[in-house]
Amino acid sequence: MTAFSNFISTLEQQGIIRRSEITLTPAKVWQIEPKEWGNCARLARDAGWRWSAGWGEDLGDTLRINSLIEMSGDYLLLRAEVPSQAPELPSQTPYFLAADRSERHTRDMLGICFLEHPDERRWTRHQGWGEDEHPLRKVFPLPGNPPEQTPPDKDYPFVKAQGASVYEIPVGPVHAGIIEPGHFRFQAVGETVLNLEERLGYVHKGIEKLAEGRDPEGLARLAARISGDTTVGHAWAACLAMERATGIEIPERGAYLRAIMAERERIVNHLGDMGAICNDVGFAFAHYQFGRLREEWLRDNRNLFGHRLLMDLLVPGGVAMDLDPKAIDTLDTALNRLGRELDELLAILDRNTTLGDRLYTTGILTSKTATTLGCLGYVGRSSGQSFDVRREAPYPPYDQLKVKVPSEDLGDVGSRFWIRYKEIRVAMRLLRVLLGRLPAGATRADFPVPAEGAEGLGIVEGWRGEIVTYVRFGEDGHIDRFFPRDPSWLNWSALERIVLENIVPDFPVCNKSVNGSYSGVDL
C-alpha cells in the first residue's frame, strides 16, 4: 500500500494526476493531463506497475483514453480526454511495451494520434477502411461503407532482414489445419528463426461496434461469442461489469455456479491444449487420450448444463440454469475419474524421454521478458509471474475461497505444459470445494434498468488469464461502449520473442503452448 500511495502522491505533487469523483470497482480512477499521458506511464513503470488494458471512447466533443494499470492487486484506471478534432497525446508504448497493439487498435478505431508511438502501421484496420474512416467514432455507421471488393492487405510493410542465405517464410492467414486465421512472417537462416512478426486482424467482427445499442442480455450473449473457447470467462467479465455499473449483488448460488462453470472451462481447455501440444510434436497417443478426457467433460457439460461449451448460461444478474443434487453427484464422480486418469496418463508422459526432449528447453520466455510484456495466465505463470485475479483481486465467490496459484520458472514449452496440469489440479480442488459448499437459494437476481452513463469494470480470471471488460450504458439501459480485453492481447507478443533462436519446425509447438486467441484480439 505504501508503494501505491507513494506513487499517487508523487504524481499529485507534480500536478500530473487528479483524483476523479468516481470509482470503478476494483479500480480507482484518476484523471491525467493529456500531455502527461506518456510521462505518467514512465513513472508508473519505474514504480513497478503492470500495464493491463487500454481502450478509447467517443464522448462526442471529446475522446477519452483509458489505461488500466495494476500492482499487487490494486488497480488504477488512468483517464485522459482529448478533443475530437485533431486528437493527440503522447504514447505509453515507449514505457509499456504491452500497450503497443492496444494503442494501434485505438488509433485505428478512433483516429487518436499517439505521439512518439514507435509503430505507424495499421493493426486492426486492414485495407477495407479508408484513411479517414474510424469505425468506433459515433458518426461512423454500423454497416460501415464497405467497398465493392475489399482490397487485400498485401502491402503491409513487414520488418525485412537481409544478408546471405536469409529467407522469408510467409505462413497463413489460411493454414493447412482447421485453426483461426493469422499471418506469421518469419525471417530465417537455415532452420533458425531470426525474426517473427505476427499480423492479426483477419477475424475482425466489429464486436465493439456491434455492442453499441444492445440491452444487457444481448451484451452477455455477444460477450459469450468473443472467443468461443472463453465463452464463460468473457460472459462473466461482461456480466460483472454490468452488475457493478448498476450496483447489484448476484445471489450466492449464482456466483458459485459461475465459478463452477469457469473452472470447468479452464479444465476442458487445458486438457485440449495439453493434448494439442503433444500432437504438435507428433505424439498422437497423448493427443487422443487428452481429447477423450476433454470430450467426456464436454458431454457432462451438455447433459448437466445444457451446452457443451457452456455458452449463454451466464446472464446479467446470475446464471440461467441450476444444478440438482443428482447432477452434483455426477460432477463429483467425473472429478474423481479425471483425477485417476490424469495420474495414470501424466506418469506415462513424464517418463517418455522423446516427448521431454521436444518440450524442455524449447521456446524459452524469460521472466524478464514476461514482466516487460505483462504476460498473463499460464504464459506468465510459467515464466515466474504469479498474478491471478482470483487471488489478488478476488470477486465473488473467490473472495470466500483460498486459491493456490502454481508457478514454474523455466519458461519453456515444458513449463507451459506442466503449468496447465498444475492449474487443472488447482481447478479440480476448487471445484470440489465449490460443489461441496454450493449454497441454496436463487440463482439469478432481477437486473434493473441501468442509469444513463453508469459504467463498470469487470475483471475476472479466464482460463487464459486476466480478462478486463469495460461497460458504459447510454440511454434506456442500452450499451454505449463495450471493450473486452482478452489476455491474448498481452500473450501474443510473447510468441514473437519465444521463437527467436529456435528452429522453424519448433514454431507450431511454441505457438500451441501460448495458444493465443485470434478472435479475442481481432474483436
Next chain:
Amino acid sequence: MAWLLNLLQVILFVATAPLLAGWIKKLKCWSQNRMAPSVLQPYRDLFKLVRKETVVAEGASWIFHMAPYIIFSVAVLAAAIVPLVAVELPTARMADVIVLVGFFGLARFFQALAGLDIGTAFGGMGSSREMTVASLAEPAMLMAVFTLAVSMSTTNLSTAIATLLHEPLTIRPSFVFAGLGLALVAVAETGRIPVDNPATHLELTMIHEAMILEYSGHHLALIEWAAQIRMMIYAVLLANIFMPWGLADNFGLAALGWGAVAIVVKLVGLTVVLVLAEAVLAKMRLFRAQHFLGFAYLLALLGMLTHVILEAG
C-alpha cells in the same frame, strides 16, 4: 512363364501398396483406441484424387509437370527389382541393389526439384530438409546392403536372397546389425515418426509433405501412390532379406502360394512393430535426425565389421 509371373508380381506389388498403407493406418488407429477407416481407404483417396481437377501453380516449369510421372515410374521400376513372392525372376536378375538405391535417388532428385520449382517457401524448405535426410540415409542404406552383398558375394538382391534361402539356417550377427540399420533408414526414408510425421497438418514441421504441398489431382495421386510403393519396397526388403523363409524358388503353384502367405505374415509382423514403435515415440527435433541416421550408419557399419571379423574366411 517367368516373364508372366514377373509381370504379375510387379502388378501385385504396385496394386497392394495402398493396402499396406491402409493396414498401417488401421493398426495406428487401433493403437490409439480409435475407430479405424477401412483398409481400402487409401484406394478411395487415390480414386478421389484422380477424379479431382489438377491445379498447377503459376510459373511451374516442365519439371513440376513431369515429376509425378517420373517418381511413379521409378517407383514401379524399383518394385520390379525386389522379390515379393518369388526369387529368380527376370527383372530382378537384371538389376542389382545399387540400381535400386539409384532409383530412389532419382525419384528424390525430381521430387526435390519439383519442390523448388514453384518457388514457395514451403517447397524449398521441404526439399532442403529431404536432401539433408537423404544425404545421411543413403550411405547407411548402402552400407547395410553391402553387408548382404559381401556375405553373399553378389550385389544382386534376387541372387543373394536365393543363396540365403538355400543354405541351412545360420545366425549371422552381421545381418542383425545390418537389418536394424536398414530398419532405421526405412523409417526415415518413408517419412514415419520419429523423423517425419505423415499425419501432420503443420506446414512448418513437414519434410515430405512440404515438397508436395502444391500438388493436386492426379499428380498428387501418383506421388502418394509412389510413396506407398516405396513404403512397401522397404517393408518387403526388410522382410525378405532378413527373413527370406517362405519365398518361392520355383514357379510351382504350391511354392507361390506359400510365398504369398509368407510375405503377408512377415508384413503384418513388421507393421505391428512399426506401429508400436510409433505409439511410444514423439517426433524428433529436426536436427536429431542426424543422430538417428548416424546411428543407422553405425549399425550398418558394425554389421560389415562383424562380417569381416566373425564370418569371413
